[in-house]
Amino acid sequence: MLPKDDLxxxxxxxxxxxxxxxxADQAIRTWEPVTTDFLSPPELYEAQAIFAxxxxxxxxxxxxxxxxxxxxxxxxxxxxxxxxxxxxxxLLSVAGNFLFDTATHRDFLGxxxxxxxxxxxVGDIIVLGERGAQLIVVPELVEFLQSSLxxxxxxxxxxxxxDWSELQVREPKKKEMTTVEASMRLDxxxxxxxxxxxxxxxxxITAGDVRVNWKPISQSSYALKSGDLVAIRGxxxxxxxxxxxxxxxxxRISLTRYL
Numbered sequence: 012m013l014p015k016d017d018l019x020x021x022x023x024x025x026x027x028x029x030x031x032x033x034x035a036d037q038a039i040r041t042w043e044p045v046t047t048d049f050l051s052p053p054e055l056y057e058a059q060a061i062f063a064x065x066x067x068x069x070x071x072x073x074x075x076x077x078x079x080x081x082x083x084x085x086x087x088x089x090x091x092x093x094x095x096x097x098x099x100x101x102l103l104s105v106a107g108n109f110l111f112d113t114a115t116h117r118d119f120l121g122x123x124x125x126x127x128x129x130x131x132x133v134g135d136i137i138v139l140g141e142r143g144a145q146l147i148v149v150p151e152l153v154e155f156l157q158s159s160l161x162x163x164x165x166x167x168x169x170x171x172x173x174d175w176s177e178l179q180v181r182e183p184k185k186k187e188m189t190t191v192e193a194s195m196r197l198d199x200x201x202x203x204x205x206x207x208x209x210x211x212x213x214x215x216i217t218a219g220d221v222r223v224n225w226k227p228i229s230q231s232s233y234a235l236k237s238g239d240l241v242a243i244r245g246x247x248x249x250x251x252x253x254x255x256x257x258x259x260x261x262x263r264i265s266l267t268r269y270l
Contacts, residue, residue, distance in 0.1 A: 012036055018061050023226060024054045031058050035068055035086050044087035046099040048131035048149070049074075052242075053225035055082055062086070069093065074134055075100050075147040076180050081134040083149075100134065101150040102175055105160060107168035110141040114163050119144045126159040128152060137180060143168060145179060184270040192262050195254070197223065198231035201241050204249040204266045220244045 015032050022028050031047050031054075038045045050058060055072060062070050071093040074082035083099050105119065119136050123146070134147035143163075148156065153172050160170040190203035201221065202212040213231045215221055221228055222242045223235065235241070241249040252265030 013039070013065070018064070022057050022061070024057055027054045028057055028061065031084065031086075032061070035062070035065075038068060038086045039088060042088060042091065044085050044091060044093060044096060046083050046085045049081040049083055049134045052080055053222075055084065056225045058084055071096075073098060073100060075102065075175070076135075076178060078180075078183050079135050079147070081147075083134070098175075099150065101148050101153050102173050102178060103146040103148060103153065103156060103170055104143065104173045104177070105146060105163065105168050105170050106143040107163065107166040108141065109143060109163075109166055112165050113141070114138070114144070114166065118164050119146070122160060122163040123156075126156065128155075137178075139179060145173070145177075186268045186270065188266050188268065190264050190266060191257065192264060195235045195262055195264075196231065197221070197228060197233040197235055197241070200235050200251065200264060200266075201243070201249060203264075204241070204268055205243060205246055215243060 013032055013036055015029065018032060019025055019028055027050065031050075034045045034047050059070065059072070062068060067089055068086055069089050071085045072082040073085065074080070085093055085096060085099060087093055116136050116138050119138065120133070123133055124130065132149045132152055137145040139145065146156075157170050157172070160168065162168060188204070190200065192199045192203065198209050198213045198216060202209040205212070216231050217229060219227055219229060220243055223233065224240055225242065235251050237251055237254045239251040241251070248269045250267040250269070252267060254265075255263045257263055
């Protein structure tokens with residue numbers, strides 16, 4: 012049995028992580044890989060941080076495509092390979108004529124949950140404008156959704172499974188940049204990366220709109236490091252790349268902003 016009380020110290024998503032650790036215990040006990048439901052980015056980050064401290068199990072996250080936000084985590088004993096395992100995901104097309112009644116991500120999610128399923132069974136929703144959307148879900152829901160998901164807003168839809176070769180995902184837009192700062196303070200680096208004043212960034216940090224590695228940070232003086240991910244609600248994400256100290260003892264920081 013895993014030392015859950017110790018592993019859960021300081022985590023934000025205690026209830027979800029408890030269930031994930033229950034899955035890990037099952038994988039250790041049965042010698043069979045097990046897969047969680049879909050995890051949000053903060054939940055996945057905390058789960059992977061916990062498993063990085065353990066040597067007897069390893070994990071593999073999958074969401075259907077590299078930049079998927081919601082992903083399932085497959086957990087197994089270290090001796091059991093995870094490569095080659097069946098993809099624990101299914102891809103559905105939700106097709107309809109949305110030309111005169113445009114549906115948003117919220118509309119598709121609302122119709123999905125209206126069938127009685129829970130959010131944890133649904134991964135990313137890729138909205139295709141007037142043509143409908145594509146859904147990534149757990150495989151066991153495919154038949155149910157084919158018969159149950161028949162309308163989104165006022166538009167009749169046909170829901171059916173499709174091959175992964177039909178997945179329509181745009182490559183994320185990103186901007187590479189370099190900044191030189193006197194320190195690695197969150198307000199200084201993030202204001203440069205997001206192209207806003209330092210005072211406005213400080214206000215957003217105080218308001219709770221800024222997360223570092225998916226944890227809310229309320230201190231402008233928080234020190235960033237290479238590999239950190241800064242996310243701001245409505246503004247996108249900023250990845251901290253290589254950091255070099257100049258001759259004048261300033262920090263030359265490589266940044267990647269995802270728009």
